[in-house]
Amino acid sequence: MERDEELLEKWKSQFRKGFLELCLLELLSAEGRSYGLAIMERMRDLGLDISEGTLYPLLMRLTKDGSIAASWETPEVGHPRKYYTITSLGATLLSAMIEEYDRSQAVRTGISGGGKAE
Template identity: 45%
Template sequence: MRKGILELCILGIIEKEKEAYPSDIIQIMKKAEIIVVEGTLYPLLSRLKKGGLLQYKWVESNSGPPRKYYTLTGEGSQYYLELKASWFNLSESVSKIIK
């Protein structure tokens, strides 16, 4: 059921946080009760990066290996707005059907 919605959530988190690294994203989503695992997240982030929607920079951490901090590109922000609009439409349509 959640398929495809993860992309929306991940872009949403990066937008709200300004920047985020993968393990961070997993934690934030867990708090919102959407479980996402590494095997799902990493390929998704790579895909979004490849599509020009995200960029990243390495940042040293003082509690382990360096982190890949992702941020939205201009194109990514634009795409996120569209995706968010799609979500609201879908959500509304589903409500009509199942209410």
């Protein structure tokens, strides 16, 4: 791989830090409860290509922190699944994150004075 491609990939991986969490909470908040693999698939559809080893640790961390809650469900037919829902703490954090995200957009806008071609 070329050097700049390599640097870009490294950057992308860093750039995702925090962003994944924001997306996950937003997803659960907007679309309701879901389970690991379904979340992964949904995120892929959205253009976020994550793997199990990325998602599950995230789910576990957020569960431990109390932003989301997990519960096993065993259907009559099919595999047992661990479903996740966003908690009220999670919702509180999510709105603070969205605020920060919006603020960061404003920062960039400030840099070039808006970058308008006028």
